[in-house]
Amino acid sequence: MSPERLKRITIDEGKCGGRPCIRGMRIRVTDILELLGAGASFDEILKDYPYLEREDILAAIEYAAHQTDHAVLRSA
Secondary structure, X not given: OOHHHHXXXXXXXXXXXXXXXXXXXXXXXXXXXXXXXXXXXXXXXXXXXXXXXHHHHHHHHHHHHHHOOOOOXXXX
């Protein structure tokens, strides 16, 4: 995990309903992940969203990985 990279992820109650965003902009981490999941390449995303940087995409992936890294408890 890169703490420096994760600084690109911001959470502001007044933006996007308090969801994690990229560098205070109104593009959510989930927006980036959905684009990647739909098959968009880094280059396509950067072309469509010229204000984003490659590190922003990597930060979104790393943030998501960190958020899902927990034990799942199942009840019997």
